[in-house]
Amino acid sequence: MDDFEDPRDGAGTSGEDTTEQPSEFGASEQASSSNESSTVDESQSIEDMLLEFDQQEGLIRDRSLLDPNHIVEEDRIVGRDRQLQEVTKMLRVALGDNRPPNLFLYGPSGTGKSLITKAVCKNISKICETRDIRFGTIEVNCQDLDTLGVAVYELASRAADEADVAVEVPKHGVATKEKWDELYRIVNENFDSAVFVLDELDMLVGRRDKQDPAFSRLLYQLSRAGANNDLTAHISVVAISNDTKMMESVGSRALSSFTPEDVHFDDYDANQLQSILRRRQDAFYEGVLDEDVIPLAAAFAAQTHGDARKAIDLMRVAGELAEREGDESVREEHVREAQDKVEKNRVLEVVRGISTQKKLCLYATAAVASETDDESARSTTGYRVYQFLTDAIEADQYHQETYVNKMKEMTTYSLVDFERRSHGPSSGMFLEFQFGERPETILETLREDSRIDMVSPDEVSSVVKAQVRNET
Template sequence: MENNSRSRDGLFSISEEDVQGHIFREKDLLTISHLPEESRIIGRDEQIAQLAEEIEPVIIGYEPNSALIYGKTGCGKSLVAKYVAQLAEEEAEERGYNLAYGICDCSQSSKEASVIQTIADSMNTPTTGISVPSRGISTDEYYKRLWEILDEAYDGGIIILDEIDHLKSDDVLMVLSRANESEKIDVPLAIIGISNKIDYRNRLSERVKSSFSHREFIFDPYDSTQLEAILRNRNDAFQEGVLKDEVVPYCAALAAKKHGDARKAMNLLKFAGEYAKRKEKDEVSKEDVDAAEKDAEAERLLSLISGLSPHVKYVLKALANLTKNNKENWFRTSRIVDTYEKVCEKEGVDVLSLSGVRDCLNEVAFLSVIEGNRETGGRGVGNYKEWRLLTDADTVIRMEKLST
């Protein structure tokens, strides 16, 4: 009772200062979903112009072309599609037309009903008097309401299906692309599909291929100069003078190695800033980028094993200690057990039996955190199993610190 009635004053004490601190000035600029203004977009002028050209008839209510955009993660696909859609919406408004704009991330909503629900909901306005409940009506009914909304309130529409390869079936694409032809609606639709997988086009069924007239765009990865420019254009996310000169080129170089991934570059910069802030530093340096990377790896590892018994952690710690303190990196089960027992003693917990430890080892091997191999020891020794850490020992030790 007492606990429940305790005042909650001070439970939420967050302030702007806590988020931005002395490191950040406008951290939102580094959020992946943030749609930057034109001056911050680097090296995609051509793609923006071409995509705009394909869809532009829809702005004044004429039948547009559709598009499929391909390219690896972080090469600006979502950014370009959203940016063009936003400009189109503004242009339409200036010319006195009403352009609907709906986007669905198919990796979040992959079933037909939820894709249509998401799009209809985002296009709906209070003036239509139509409701789009989040559940409880059939797929057909969702389509019906989408058509009603479009006919009621708009002269044309742009629909972005992001991560389109996650769709359970291509029915969505077929129905949307035939909506005019089959007289479901009177307003034209431009559909922009986006995929990381270039083979997506081969997965389209013949009936979709014939109804979905579209142009394909393939986005190249960025090089380190472009990545550097992308990051520089957002360095006002930081307070003046906080970001050391070395940081942006360093993040750009790391991300260039990872297939020129701008998402990776932006995340490195943001996480480095967060790390420096947490450590109450005055500046963000290369070391903060490295440390932030390693923390992120340790967090991934921690979340990977979070559902397993705490002994999995002790066994991993034992293997990490052995790896750190020895030249070799393969260790027999019996040696791991010895070290594991010391870890348990330190932690003040009871030890598992040999077979319990084996279970733990097998579980993390299943997750590819470690690997095992069976060795034949020869006469008198019998068979034994050796294990090796597949992640770096420091990551395991960092994970330990994160979890306490």
């Protein structure tokens, strides 16, 4: 955040929100609808409109380059040489007659973990074809898998897709053991060598036992099957996670058979993100991207933790906004609009599901952060603003400790981060919260809750200012 100029400088970050955000999709929808209303021809039939849109020149030439799930060619991968080399070195064993090691790839989201794994596996597969080795990449994302049984079925089903055969057990109503046997059958009959890619593995917690999460059982069973010949193919397991501490939750039983090689993926800085975007600028027709677009999208994405997915997403949304508004080029203002929209949607997703009390804690803390120079909020000040808010809407009031715990829970949604601090003996200890998104975006989003909207933002702001002045 502090190693480049805040891209929003000069664009009003001080909290004096001027635009009325019309809907959950933010200002962009409003802009496009007001644009439409000025050009609408009421006599036009739907068919005419469709034909007209069809003839309109778009700005985006190749949408796949802006799709985060598309595996880009190797020459578009930038800034991950070390990781590419490590993963290639370890998995290349699959090209011979040996079992490659298991891997644990960890680092924040959007730092290229899945991309590098897919790119290396794709190349291994290409070489294996020329050597008559039947190699398969069996990939699952564990995010939506809630039990071990579901995960094993999913693996069997992906293995079957990769081998172009059918799964012969039903998805429901059979024991997990049968699903394992089916997975072994498919792999053994169709592959000499296979890499299991378990993306977002830490999400596979299961319902049974928090001490023995499903991901731990999955790792144990898979690596054991490799060792005791249930799986005759040479298999390697690549576990991918954002949670650097995931391996600490893997039970000792699983750990002793899994024993992975670790590969760390660190954050991208704004320069690396710029290079990533530049290698994809041919997603647009020549000359339609203004020169400020890429540096600004990269700077915005670098503000959180340098997420390439976010940078690519910003460039795509900016392009789509420009297209929808009938503009001839993608400009800086489209990126700013896109940033608002992307941030707001993410915050909305989280905020929609939390209780009013948590919203009040978050609102109070974000209100403080929006008034401080470094956009941080002390828990002690946040709590006083929280008390003001709960009094104002006559809601129950938590003790300070509960308020702090509720705020700490917000770290799981990556909305806030915190550090324990003390500003000298007179101020005592407090937590200092930092936001992953602009505090103003969080405030705007929370004001969509009618109870919170009962309190005037100006009133909150003057309470906050007074409290911040009182900080020692």
